[in-house]
Amino acid sequence: MPQPNPTSNRSFIIALALAVVGLIGAQIGMYLAYRYAPTQISTGSLFVVAPDPGVSSFNLYESYRIFFTHLPSAYTTAVCCGLMLLGGVMWLLMRKPFWDHLTVAAAEVGLVAGALTLLTGAIWAKYSWGTYWNWEPRLTTMLVLWLAFAALIALRAALPPGQKRGILTAVYGILASPLYPLVHWAVEIGSGSHPKSFSYLLTAPEITVTKNVATWGIIPLFVAIVFVRLMWRNVNHALEVERAA
Amino acid sequence: MADTPATATPSSVRALALLLAREFRTEFRTRSLLASQGLFAATSVIALALGSRALPHNETFQRFALSAIWVCVLFAAVVGLNRSALAERERGLNTSFRLLPVDPAVLYTVRLCSALAFLIVTEVIIFALGALLLDVNALADPLIPAIILLADIGFLAPGVLLATATSEVRGGEALLAVALIPLTIPVLAGAIGAWDALGAGLGFAGAQPYVLLLGCCAAMFLALGLLLYGKLSE
Amino acid sequence: MRALTIILMLMLAAPLFADTRGANLPPPPVTPEQRDALMVEFREKETPAIRSAVEAELEARYRKELETRLAQERDTYASSINNLWMSNAAVWAVLALFIVLQALSARKRMAEIARLKAMREEKPRQ
Structure with a gap:
């Protein structure tokens, strides 16, 4: 019985470790989000005390708990854009399949995280704005980014394996990744209803703690998925090479 | 020739002029690109006008017509890009161009400039028909032509890059639309928003965020195109 | 009849015996100028204190009410x-x-690669 490649075995352990860390982090984040974070209600929105200046008098009650899923997912799309850019640039420089696989894995996870962002956002918008969707700049740019992730995957799926597919994947990854700065910047354009930032709405210390834990718990989970998809593609590629040999 | 990269040597400028002249000469002889692109654009606008003939030509309708016309421009650009990329491939020019001793950025600029010229001609058709049939006034504000030009660069800069890449694989024509349209939605949104603001008489101040969006997208795509075009053909 | 007339007369004359001076309101203990000064003092010093006391009570009552209402509300959607x-x-x-699952499947494929590699390496020897 031959021993498997030690490098691959190590990456298997890393994948499992990342999954466990991510899962624990995400579950702690969720516990804090649903059990520890207080009901958000700003003072004086009913009748007695005037709202403090500078604090939003907009009441979120329990609805803001969905932000602890929404925000890390949105950050993950940013991470995926960065990885896509890295994968594309490195592939064009080095032409190693590894970088091609990284670009696709980032796009796949970006698609999932983007879908979660859009869905949770839509659910909250229904509560807060009374509608699931409006063509507000932040929402529109996020949808565009999501479509770009989908387009990269569709584009790649339509091509036979080879150099041309690698070029298109890398070029498209590089072209699509600057869409994230656009998403980031979109809240500044025009009069949007999307909250400008998290701390603009929520100032309680418990909420800040929960936000940080949820962010640093959920992002590793998604990074673990990028990693495992990357590993899976690498292994598949190696298998094909081995079969051809 | 303002698009020439700053590092261009005189020989690059000459190469650019020669190649561009060749593009226009070929097109003038065959007229295949303008025929397909222009016909597509004209039929699109006519179909749009026909489909909406029963609607009152009020302000809401004009805003809708403006967006629909921009979608026609985008699709016409896709048709034109596909057409020229295919023609290049059929004549085997992709390979021969690669052998030319010029910077790939020059080749990219040539492609971009010729596509831009043909798209502007097509837009004259589109906006003339739009003014005639849909009450869309492209000359309502002197800044609107500048916005059209910026939007064209925003469409074509990634378009030329992706068209060259997709033309080299089988069934690539269908892929160009899938790949290009999501990327150019911000450009489309910027163009429509800016035009809307200018049309409403808000002046440059009202259109500024959209113009900024358009400008950023166009500049970013142009820079990426110049950088990446050479990487397509290694 | 005479007695009745006397009683009636006395009743009619009652105001003559009444101490109207003593029953009147006493004159104010302060001059009008002093009174104005006191009014200003009351408005400036005592009113805010009373008002804040009332408001604190209202606020406390409001908080309590809000807490109970929120608690009730929370009970209704705790399960959701x-x-x-x-x-x-x-x-x-x-x-x-x-x-x-992906990691496991990747590991299975790694084993497959190793097997194929071993086979390939053995072949030339046979």
């Missing part, structure tokens, strides 16, 4: 928050499960 929590946690658990 728990459901949300669980479904959210389930999403992350499914993602983690996906990672594990």
